[in-house]
Amino acid sequence: MLMIKWFGIGHCTASCVLGLRLSANDAKLFFSTLRVPCMRDAYLIGAGQTPFGSMPEESYRSLFDHAVSEAIDSVDHGIDTNAIDEAVVGSLGVGGRQLGLSGPAATEHAGLHGVPSVRVENACAASGYAVRQAVQAVKSGMADVALAGGVEVMTDMSSDVTKYWLGVSGETEWERLTGTTFSGVYAQMASAYLREYEASEEHLSMVAVKNHRNGAKNPKAHLGFECSLEDAVGAPVVADPLNLYHCCPTSDGAAVALIASEDVVGQYTDDPVRIAGVGAASDRVGLFQRNSYTSISASEMAADTAYDRAGVGPDDLDFAEVHDCFTIAELLAYEDLGFCDRGEAPQLLEAGTTESDGAMPVNLSGGLKSKGHPIGATGAGQLVEAFKQLTGGAADRQLAAPKYGLTHNVGGSGGSAVVHILEREAAR
Amino acid sequence: MLMIKWFGIGHCTASCVLGLRLSANDAKLFFSTLRVPCMRDAYLIGAGQTPFGSMPEESYRSLFDHAVSEAIDSVDHGIDTNAIDEAVVGSLGVGGRQLGLSGPAATEHAGLHGVPSVRVENACAASGYAVRQAVQAVKSGMADVALAGGVEVMTDMSSDVTKYWLGVSGETEWERLTGTTFSGVYAQMASAYLREYEASEEHLSMVAVKNHRNGAKNPKAHLGFECSLEDAVGAPVVADPLNLYHCCPTSDGAAVALIASEDVVGQYTDDPVRIAGVGAASDRVGLFQRNSYTSISASEMAADTAYDRAGVGPDDLDFAEVHDCFTIAELLAYEDLGFCDRGEAPQLLEAGTTESDGAMPVNLSGGLKSKGHPIGATGAGQLVEAFKQLTGGAADRQLAAPKYGLTHNVGGSGGSAVVHILEREAAR
Numbered sequence A, B: 001m002l003m004i005k006w007f008g009i010g011h012c013t014a015s016c017v018l019g020l021r022l023s024a025n026d027a028k029l030f031f032s033t034l035r036v037p038c039m040r041d042a043y044l045i046g047a048g049q050t051p052f053g054s055m056p057e058e059s060y061r062s063l064f065d066h067a068v069s070e071a072i073d074s075v076d077h078g079i080d081t082n083a084i085d086e087a088v089v090g091s092l093g094v095g096g097r098q099l100g101l102s103g104p105a106a107t108e109h110a111g112l113h114g115v116p117s118v119r120v121e122n123a124c125a126a127s128g129y130a131v132r133q134a135v136q137a138v139k140s141g142m143a144d145v146a147l148a149g150g151v152e153v154m155t156d157m158s159s160d161v162t163k164y165w166l167g168v169s170g171e172t173e174w175e176r177l178t179g180t181t182f183s184g185v186y187a188q189m190a191s192a193y194l195r196e197y198e199a200s201e202e203h204l205s206m207v208a209v210k211n212h213r214n215g216a217k218n219p220k221a222h223l224g225f226e227c228s229l230e231d232a233v234g235a236p237v238v239a240d241p242l243n244l245y246h247c248c249p250t251s252d253g254a255a256v257a258l259i260a261s262e263d264v265v266g267q268y269t270d271d272p273v274r275i276a277g278v279g280a281a282s283d284r285v286g287l288f289q290r291n292s293y294t295s296i297s298a299s300e301m302a303a304d305t306a307y308d309r310a311g312v313g314p315d316d317l318d319f320a321e322v323h324d325c326f327t328i329a330e331l332l333a334y335e336d337l338g339f340c341d342r343g344e345a346p347q348l349l350e351a352g353t354t355e356s357d358g359a360m361p362v363n364l365s366g367g368l369k370s371k372g373h374p375i376g377a378t379g380a381g382q383l384v385e386a387f388k389q390l391t392g393g394a395a396d397r398q399l400a401a402p403k404y405g406l407t408h409n410v411g412g413s414g415g416s417a418v419v420h421i422l423e424r425e426a427a428r
Helices: A025-035 A060-073 A102-109 A126-139 A158-166 A182-196 A199-215 A229-234 A297-310 A328-335 A345-350 A367-371 A375-389 B024-034 B060-073 B102-109 B126-138 B161-166 B182-196 B203-217 B228-232 B297-310 B328-336 B345-350 B369-370 B375-391
Strands: A011-017 A021-023 A040-047 A087-092 A119-122 A145-152 A237-239 A251-260 A275-283 A319-321 A404-411 A416-424 B014-016 B022-023 B041-049 B086-090 B119-120 B145-152 B238-239 B253-261 B273-282 B319-321 B402-412 B416-424
Touching: A021 A119, A025 A375, A040 A060, A040 A126, A040 B228, A040 B345, A060 A102, A060 A145, A060 A328, A060 A375, A087 A102, A087 A126, A087 A375, A102 A119, A102 B273, A126 A145, A126 A251, A126 A275, A126 A375, A126 A404, A126 B126, A126 B145, A145 A375, A145 B273, A158 A404, A158 B014, A182 A237, A182 A328, A199 A345, A199 A367, A251 A375, A251 B102, A251 B416, A275 A297, A275 A375, A275 B102, A297 A328, A297 A345, A297 A404, A319 A375, A328 A367, A328 A416, A328 B041, A375 A404, A375 A416, B041 B060, B041 B126, B041 B375, B060 B102, B060 B375, B086 B102, B086 B375, B102 B119, B119 B126, B126 B145, B126 B273, B126 B375, B126 B402, B126 B416, B182 B238, B182 B328, B203 B228, B203 B345, B203 B369, B238 B253, B253 B375, B253 B402, B273 B297, B273 B375, B297 B328, B297 B402, B328 B345, B328 B369, B328 B402, B375 B402, B375 B416
Parallel strands: A087 A119, A087 A145, A319 A404, B086 B119, B086 B145, B319 B402
Antiparallel strands: A011 A021, A040 A251, A040 A275, A119 B119, A145 A251, A275 A416, A404 A416, B014 B022, B041 B253, B041 B273, B145 B253, B273 B416, B402 B416
16 A cells, blocks of 8 residues: 655655655646646435425525525535535525525525535436536645525516516526427427327326326425325416416425545445446527427436436336426436436336436426425436435435435436436445 | 656556556546546736727627637637637626626627626626636646637616616625615725825826826727826716725726646747636625725735635735725725725825836736726726736737736725736746
């Protein structure tokens, strides 16, 4: 075993148990010759969220504060807010309450003082990207502990106002001007899918039934009730072929994840959850400009990168939280994330593979469909479920000793996507 | 000199000229024993911007595209857009044209396909934070080349609409509800400063005169004309004691910086500009909640971190681009950034130290005051000036062989701040 003790950086020297003395320049050359990608590992050491739902008594600040508190409380050995080096807050800023500086405004209220704080926005993938950015902050060496979260308040506005704020998250120059909303865009994807493959509207409803069944076991779910296939098939049409049960709700809520470097993770937990791989990608924002209506290439690219970096494949996963803003999106996710081949998502569903007791449970939290979809909080909320599952805190929804989980967060109709693969390192 | 050749990562072995063979686990232990902060250096390899001004014929997308093109053209040995691994776009999103997914929407139009793209927002510090995020992406090992920029379109709206969009970037729950605008907030800071120190309104005007003199040499400046002290003193009052010449304009514009890792910088330039230090911090968003009205503690903290990481101090700097949204802000910046002691900014100004031919030229580009302030583009625009100065491309404004430059970007009235210190490594 080669050991070198290093007494600082800069124009110092290092003493080496091999008897060598290295100048800073020698050391620099040594490292550059090594060409080891200079990445340190990042770990998820805590995660928490508010309930998702309609909470007129809360503000974006109070919601974020609650989520920060729950995340902090979830850290195995505890953590002081002073240990947090920086913060990233995902939010679309629906309603324009605090459009500018809403990162610092949210974090100051949560008791984080002075640290760099910034808002990131990528429509519905805002806090998935916030988590990714926190991972970069930690891997870069510029932070040892980074807080990443998201928040949105959506239910205290008229549906026209909500429609405006969501509308300007679609492609505004052409799609929005033709009157297309997100349900319209996903309805086009659903139509294309039903035409192209052996799939029916009932498959769209089966996703809703499954996710409501899971969400009914999640006390934080917005629509935490079960629904029958009959209900999910017969609901009023929103945008043909999508009916009400094929659409997620708009919700209020916040979620927060705490990311720590490998150098400090041991201070916070003996049961580390490693962020084994992260991938992200973007695509044309307008659906009409894409190559395919029946796949989301940003999801595919993000997943490929994440699998590659984690050194695992879909078969290694024990569960996944995927972006089911509309139930068609979950079918596309099965295929984009490599859970099955193109056109085979309906069979996966029929076989029960993605049920909570199947080989590959998907959306144990209830997903966006049942748990809810407070835009900016959704991506970080997926990490909350993954953290609970991997650390044994998922109560009635708990899987037996999962090792790998995946989260998949999509912006808009696929203009952006981000995938995290999480690994529980210790054997239970 | 110690040299180790490394043949990959994972469960491989490394061969060492010292005759040792290292397993991957040994190597991991070796690195963790070293405890060298695992940071690789990041370099500014190119930067470009549109003119700042009123450009009703342009959209946020076309502006961003122009800035990307200029940044790419500025790279010494050239660069293909395919080499760009990710993109970060700073924007407040004034006007709400494309509130969601405006990162991917901007970058797709600029010919970047597939790569992760995200918008960051920190009010007027949006693209300063975007650059910082690109630095983290590169240092993390997750990107070799990252594009960071910003864009804003502000001049095609009525002043009431602009006022709304800027208003929701101040502290909205208390400050904005009392009717305070940013000129009002900075007027309070100016009042406090004039009361506390030996300073007069004329000092506020002297900043304007200096920055307009510089901006008159910048073909990209929005208000690229000189103004007399008489004009700058006698202008109509906006918010007492601030008059029209104490306020920057609202502008349209975009700016882009290209950041590369030390591993690839040699492919792009023989005259590398290292990002020697980055610091960022936040503070209470509402001025009324701060400890001081005559300093911006986020700027102080950000500068301290940046100096510390760069291993240089204010005396080492050859120039600085500071955030002069109102001329009082430039006086505060002199003190917050350590160019002089508290209360001594007026003397620094009177001595001509911060003039273009002084010992410490400030805002050679014209600053926000004369060059303009397209909110989301401002921070990256400061990097453009620094890049030009350090690589000898600043034409009529060119300093003789500067080595160190600093950029300082503030969000709102100081709710956030970010400082970059840039170092030209080669001697000219």
